[in-house]
Amino acid sequence: MLNRDRIGALLLLAFTLGYGALTFRIPLLPFQAQAAFTARTVPEALTLMGIGLCLILLIKPGTDPGESYAGYQWGRAAALCAVMVVYGLAVRPGGFLLSTGLFLIAGFLIMGERRWVVILSTAIPVVVLFWALMTQLLGVFIEPWPEFLRG
Numbered sequence: 001m002l003n004r005d006r007i008g009a010l011l012l013l014a015f016t017l018g019y020g021a022l023t024f025r026i027p028l029l030p031f032q033a034q035a036a037f038t039a040r041t042v043p044e045a046l047t048l049m050g051i052g053l054c055l056i057l058l059i060k061p062g063t064d065p066g067e068s069y070a071g072y073q074w075g076r077a078a079a080l081c082a083v084m085v086v087y088g089l090a091v092r093p094g095g096f097l098l099s100t101g102l103f104l105i106a107g108f109l110i111m112g113e114r115r116w117v118v119i120l121s122t123a124i125p126v127v128v129l130f131w132a133l134m135t136q137l138l139g140v141f142i143e144p145w146p147e148f149l150r151g
Helices: 004-023 042-059 074-094 094-109 114-135
Strands: none
Touching: 004 042, 074 094, 094 114
């Protein structure tokens, strides 16, 4: 019987197979041909795991046809998606620290947190520590400040 779960599994399986076919286009350097870990290793592993999970979804018994989605908070989910899009557009001109801090604060507010002490004492250290980890420890440059503050 074809239900929503199986249709989703079939669509995901098609995507996974396409992704897997594209992994063979990843070029390898001559010395990587016999290496255990190459640029293709993780994409190939993801492909195999995706195929396995899709097959499990296709084989397992179907869910209850009377399942209802009425109890979910779709407005919150849509608001979070909208905030993610705005964050993606604002992170370059707004700088990482400001944009990410505002993104986390907006996410907390959408999810119902109203205690500003909790919001600020969580968002600010997470943003600063993540920026410091990426830039200072891993050496990945992330522009911290908005465009109007850059020198």
